[in-house]
Amino acid sequence: MRSRRLDYSESTRSALVNSAVELFTKRGYASTSLDEVAKRARVTKGALYHHFSGKQALFEAAFEKVESRVFGRLEEIVGGSGTPWERALAGLREFISSCLDPAYQRIAIHEAPVVMGWERWREAEDRASFGLIRSSLEDLIEAGEVDEVPVEITARLLFGALHSAATEIASSPDPKKVGAQIEAVIVQLLHRVRRT
Incomplete structure (x- = not known):
């Protein structure tokens, strides 16, 4: 049985990746900030860093x-x-x-x-x-x-x-x-x- 925490963690990661895809598509890598990605995904920047070591790791996802x-x-x-x-x-x-x-x-x-x-x-x-x-x-x-x-x-x-x-x-x-x-x-x- 899956835990709520795991479900939440996966949905947070998915929201961050979807947000990154949208922003990198519209603005490109250089013009997209991690703050914008987190805001669009409706999560904290701390949650972003929990899943990704930085901007490049997020881009690769x-x-x-x-x-x-x-x-x-x-x-x-x-x-x-x-x-x-x-x-x-x-x-x-x-x-x-x-x-x-x-x-x-x-x-x-x-x-x-x-x-x-x-x-x-x-x-x-x-x-x-x-x-x-x-x-x-x-x-x-x-x-x-x-x-x-x-x-x-x-x-x-x-x-x-x-x-x-x-x-x-x-x-x-x-x-x-x-x-x-x-x-x-x-x-x-x-x-x-x-x-x-």
């Missing part, structure tokens, strides 16, 4: 929340029904759609590499996105949809291309237009490597 939402949807698609080809295309479309989300753009694409540092950010991205890309590629090869290729290297190249695509979308004054163009180009390229 916000990053994790944003990333896990995207990763959860992608994992569901990639592991779902349909052929490996259909799942790969649906996963691509979902990823591009995720890149249109302001929280994902600001926190995961623009700010995380700077706030977390390149190495930590890349490790976090590897844990989430890279594994899905590699497993999708393995499924496509196993199903005979694409030719046999070195999986690790090809997955790394695809990962790099998708990261560049995300940056282009997030940096564009017209993200929807750029997202549609990127999707069209990647689908075209995928059709060229597909076995017929």
Whole structure:
């Protein structure tokens, strides 16, 4: 049986992370204070420090929340029904759609590499996105949809291309237009490597 204290602690932490996601999305890391996060979450600053050692730890929790939402949807698609080809295309479309989300753009694409540092950010991205890309590629090869290729290297190249695509979308004054163009180009390229 769970204690009230544990429930309260989890709800406080969740409120702080949700508050941080909102504020970091609107104002960015540098322009958001811990006082504002605590106030928006309706908790004391002491409660914030009970859960997080500081602003960077709070940012990493916000990053994790944003990333896990995207990763959860992608994992569901990639592991779902349909052929490996259909799942790969649906996963691509979902990823591009995720890149249109302001929280994902600001926190995961623009700010995380700077706030977390390149190495930590890349490790976090590897844990989430890279594994899905590699497993999708393995499924496509196993199903005979694409030719046999070195999986690790090809997955790394695809990962790099998708990261560049995300940056282009997030940096564009017209993200929807750029997202549609990127999707069209990647689908075209995928059709060229597909076995017929």
